[in-house]
Amino acid sequence: MASGNFAFNNPAFQEQRPGLTPPSAQQQAGTQTQYAAATQQATDAAVSAQLEGAFAAPTAGAHQTGRMTVEDTVAKTVGLFAILLVTAVVGWLWTLGGNLGLTGDANQQITVVPWIVGLVGGFVLAMVISFTSRKKVRPALIFAYAAFEGLFVGSISAFFEVLWPGIVMQATLATLAVVGVTLALFASGKVRASARATKIFMIAMVGYLVFALLNVVLMMFGAAGEGGAFGLYSNVKVAGIPLGLIIGVLVVIMAAYSLVLDFDMIQQGVRNGAAREYGWLGGFGIMVTVVWLYVEILRIIAIARSN
Template sequence: MSSNFAFNNPAFQQQDPRKAATYPGAPQNGTYAPPPAPTAAQAAAVNANLEGMYAAPAAGAIETDRMTVEDTIWKTVGLFAILVATAVVGWIWTATSFYNTGEANLVPWIVGALGGFVLALVVMFTSRKKVRPALIFGYAAFEGLFIGAISAWFEIIWPGIVMQATLATLAVVGVTLALFASGKVRASAKMTKIVMIAMFGYLAFSLLNLILMWTNVLPQELMFGMRSAPSPLFGIPWGVIIGILVVFMAAYSLVLDFDQIQQGVRNGAPRKYGWLGGFGIMVTVVWLYVEILRMLAILRGNN
């Protein structure tokens, strides 16, 4: 008996030549007995079966329960559909309150921002153990409420700005995806480290700017805090310069998202991990849209 249980089949064991072997095609009386030739009907059945296998469509994500690029794309589209639906609610809620009272209702803005932030943290910290699509759906819903509210508020102050920001966001995403698909842009370890350091620096700047605005340290005429202040570079507001850098960081983050999705497909990750791929893309696209929206507001703003 072999030490490997896979070889315990009689076909892999030495047979006593004085006894007839018990598996098909086994040697008989010390000689190899070839299997009988198939009949015409058997050969036709085998050929028909092979032709049917070749003609059948390739197994997809549902049949294999494995992550695919196509399935991840559809999951991402579904998440953005949820975001757009709740964005309409946030937009109508904010715009209606403004036209009725003259002041924008910040409830959908705050609820959407806090709810999206909390669920994003939960998804990121729990995804190593288990993927929970319901939490990702909730994130998309809260994030849509926030996007709709903030977009309506910006549109009231600067008419047409939402369409400009939307087209600019789609342009950046489309160009990044095209460059990645063509192989002209790829993620690298060195560039990833640089972008991560830049992101932490941007986060520290944003928190400091927010604190200075809340504590009224900065003049109120600076609507976006230090972002609205002119820089030594031809008087261009700091928010525009920082915004351009952030657009590049967000575009590279999209490259990382696409690369991670491809890696998951190559590793044969379970199909449910496609929701994480869609979640990552949504986080990056929302960040990109908000930054472009704010940058356009600074360019057009009455600061």
């Protein structure tokens, strides 16, 4: 019979050589059995070697799997905060006209331009990132957000430092403490996000935003009263305690729970095998919350020192 492969159509493969007799059926069966056994052994050995190699090899990371991991998300978050710190220095120097401004001179010439640029730019980018990330995560927008947030944080920090020397270090240490404690409690499993707590958090957020907006409007029209730099936050008192301190403590608790939601989102993304680029979104969420927490603590300390 002719072979489909022309190389095997050579008569040498088809003609029986003299002195050779075809094997019997029993011999053929024995040969096939031996071949099958040898093939099975070889397959088992190959599978065992492959499994041993897989266990011995390093754990596949985000680069190899293309999936979101905690380690990769942490690295991305650190990178975003590095951008923020660099532009925060720019915002600080820009606000104080190139001076460090650590003398506590309240009459020092300052500008709020970087404050406004950072605030508006960061807000716009945060909205764009939030609404477009459902379809595609764009790291470039998140980098830009970190840069604008840095301008805002640096500028507002310089402004507060001139009025209340030492306040930036106090707020920074307090922020790190809150973030560290929240992370430790979440990692230990003692604090977890729940549907009920999240619902209360959302209601409180809406109430806080409405109050903050009302306070800004009253300050713009001079209806918040005199004698306080924070409007209703410092002018209104409850049992002799400035309302800003009471609200500030509640907002810090809200920000801490927001961090829990951020950590939970990252954990779910890793568990569900989300694409690696979603690590940038996790870093973005943490940055938004930490900046909010820092600014609120900055204001709490300023109100306390003003009274």
